[in-house]
Each structure stands twice: as structure tokens, then as C-alpha cells.
Amino acid sequence: MTASLTISKFYCLLGLLLLLGALPATAQRHARAKTSKAKQPAKARPKTATRSRTRSRPVPTRRPRQRAKSKEQLERERQTNLARIQEAGKVLTQTTQKKEATLGQLNVIKEKLTVKQGQIQHISTQLQGIETNVHQTARQVLTTQQQLANLKVEYARLMYAASKTSSGFNQLMFLFAAESFNQFVLRLRYVRQYTEERQKQAQRIMGAQQQLSHQLDGLTQQRQRQKSLLTTQLVENRNLLGLKSEQDEVVQQLSQQEQGLRAELSQRQRAVAQLDELIAQRVREEIARAARAARLAAAAERRRAARAAASRGRSRGQRTESPADNDDDAGANPDSDAPEETSADRNASRVALTPQTALLSSNFAGNKGRLPWPVARGFVAQHFGRHAHPVLRHVVVENRGVDIQTATNEPVRSVFAGRVLTVAQVPGMNTIVMIQHGEYFTVYARLRSVSVHEGQQVDARDTIGSAATDADGTALVQFQVWRNSANLNPEGWLGHK
DSSP states (O other), X not given: OHHHHHHHHHHHHHHHHHHHOOOOHHHHHHXXXXXXXXXXXXXXXXXXXXXXXXXXXXXXXXXXXXXXXXXXXXXXXXXXHHHHHHHHHHHHHHHHTTOSSOHHHXXXXXXXXXXXXXXXXXXXXXXXHHHHHHHHHHHHHHHHHHHHHHHHHHHHHHHHHHHHTOSHHHXXXXXXTOSSHHHHHHHHHHHHHHHHHHHHHHHHHHHHHHHHXXXXXXXXXXXXXHHHHHHHHHHHHHHHHHHHHHHHHHHHHHXXXXXXXXXXXXXXXXXXXXXXXXXXXXXXXXXXXXXXXXXXXXXXXXXXXXXXXXXXXXXXXXXXXXXXXXXXXXXXXXXXXXXXXXXXXXXXXXXXXXXXXXXXXXXXXXXXXXXXXXXXXXXXXXXXXXXXXXXXXXXXXXXXXXXXXXXXXXXXXXXXXXXXXXXXXXXXXXXXXXXXXXXXXXXXXXXXXXXXXXXXXXXXXXXXXXXXXXXXXXXXXXXXXXXXXXXXXXXXXXXXX
């Protein structure tokens, strides 16, 4: 009777194995350790499911933060270009009220062309970035689709294996067929793990589907953005062609006024020469004045030191000759003590700095590339240095600073703290203001009105006057930077507006 029950139990167990199709390797090892019957276990399917967990799990992708920052920077540059175009449009409106074609109008068109080309370049950069993102997202979509397909195949296998033991009676038979309590616990753990694995596989499928949906949405948005940018680029290219045609028309009209342009150029050259002479003279005078002040301060310091030494000698009861005893002796130096300006003062090549002016010079130099613009609105109509005339052929003009075209009566501001050195009238340049910043000097020419006076201390962004407008309705402010007698490029000192 016992043998019959044992044989029946064996066949029942064999039937469960065939029905389930697999047992985990751990349960098989424990079963072999607890039983003496020679049975060969079948292959365990859960390994495939476990392996699919590590192989088929979709890897989330994140866009680099640097690319997002680059898009923000492009957006800021786009907004800046739009603001520049609006400013140029306002200046152009004021310029065209006076004459049909002027150099000021040509300068505005050139500025708009430059900004428009920058806009088109930024659009091209954005399109390249979007194209790269589209390719990357498309590859990610393909990868996610393949991972989703693999997850579904694995899940189908799990469901097929589970369908064979879906009956509660079969699971109970499998559990109660254990020969020991330990084997019963292992089989119960196997059933639970198998059920959990199916649930996790279903969650992985849902996660992959959500990720695929998110990637497809992102791909659609990127392609819509790409289409919008392409449309904008076509519009901007047409606008660029229109501006070029307008520029050619203005140049042609100005070419018919060659005689007037040459007379205007000759008058400007004379005004520039007078301004250069005035600046050079005032710089030389300031260098000589500073040298004289430094010389007299050094002489006074020597006399003070000599008197202090003589006083210490008398306190020790010794008789010493010093400048305090004889003003005509060693302490007296007619060249160094002369109150009037000497040839050495006039031959000095740089401003002699006091501790205060040295600190001011250092601060000015430390703000190179960050100085505020002398006007809040405007653009550089003529750059520093030598360049061809915009209309006249074979004519080269030289600019000591930068000509900033702005709106009528636009306030002109000091770019840094300093002392007003000169306020003067120069024919062709209207009123000019020269401000000293230690060994540096800034010059503001073509001012209609001035609100400062010589010797006045000003701070950065203090209003010193307003921009003048010429007969053509063009408001230009010339800005120059000098270090002692050396002329510097102002564009390297000004920051972004």
C-alpha cells in the first residue's frame, strides 16, 4: 500500500512538471538534495524572463544641459537682433524725413543688413541643431520600438507558460506534492516570483510604451519647429534681398551726388584735423601739468625730509648744514623747485599718476570690454581705423574713434567716472567734451548741448549732453579713447548694450 502511494505521488509530480514546463534551478537543486529518486528536471523558463529584465529594459535618454543653454543663448541673440532692427528702423525714419538719400540712410541700411545676416545665421544654426536632434530622436524611437517588441515577446512566453498552470487546483497540486516543508516553501517562493516577474514585465512594457509616445511627441514638435524655422528663413532671405536692392538704390542715388559728397568729405577731414590737434594739445598740457605737480611734490618732500634730518641733528647737539640753515645750499635746486613749467615737464611722455589717479586708471583698464555705451540707443555707423568710403571710389577715410548713429536729441553719457578736462567748440564737430580717467581720456564729439563744465567730476552713465543732428537729419556721436598720446580702438572697450 505504501509503495503504491509513493508511485502515485511520483507520477503526479511528473505530470505537474510536464504541465508547468519548467522549475527554477534553485528548486531543482533543493529537490535533488532532499530526494533519492533519479529524475532529470526540465529547463527553467524564468531565466529567460530574468535575462530579459536586464537586456530589454529601455534606457531613459536625457538631453544635455549644454544644448538647452545654447538654445537660450540663441534666443537671447535673436531678441537682441530684433531690438537692433527696431532701433535702426526708428533712426531710418528720422533720417528719411530730410532727404531721399543720405549717408545716414545708407548707414542704417547697412546696419539692418548686418543684423539680418546675423538672424539668418542664427536660424541656420538652430536648424542644424534641430536636424541633429531629429536624427537622434528617430534613432531613439527605433531602439525603443525594438525594445518594446522584445519585451512583448518575452511577456508572451511568460503568459503562455502561466496559462498552463493558471488553474488554482494545479498550483495547489504542485505545492502539496512537495516531499518536505522546505521543498514546499521553495515551491511557494517560485510561484510568487513567477507571478511578480510577469507583473514587472507588464510594467516594463507600459514604461516602454510611454517612453515611445513621449519620443514620438518630441519628434513631432521638433519637425514642426523645423518647418517653422524654414519658413522664417525663407522670409528673412527675401527681406535680405529687399534690403540689398534698397542699398543698391541708395548707393546709386548717392553716386549722382559725388560733388557734394566730396565737399562734405573735405569738410569732415578739416574738422577731424582740428579735433585731433585739440586733443593732442590738451593731452600734452595735462601731461606737462601732472609732471610739474609731481616734480613740485617731490621737491617739497625732499625739503621736509631735510628739515627733519636737521632737527634730529640739533637735538643731538651737532651742527649740520642743511637746506633749513641755508636755502641757497645743497637742498635748493632751481630746476626741481621752479614753480613754472620746465622743458622736462613739457617733454614728459605720460601722465604722472598720484595714488588716486593710479587707482582710477587701473579701474578704467580693468573694465575694458565692459564699459557702457555713450548712448542708450544706436549702432556703429563708421568703425575705427582706415576703410573705404561707402560711395566714393578709391577714397579711403580714417576714423580716430567710432561714429555712433542714434536718435535725435539722444542723451550722451559718460562711460566711466572721471574729471571733465575740456569743453570746446570745433567747427564741423559741434561741441566736444573730453573726460580724464587717470592716464586714459575719452572724447565725445558732435554734441548739440552740454550739461557739464571743465573740472567737474562725473560718474559712469552721467548725462553730459545730447546728440546733434546734421542738415541731413542724421544724429551722429563720435566716441574716442586715448591712453596718454596713444589712440585706442573704442570698440574693444565698449561692452554689449
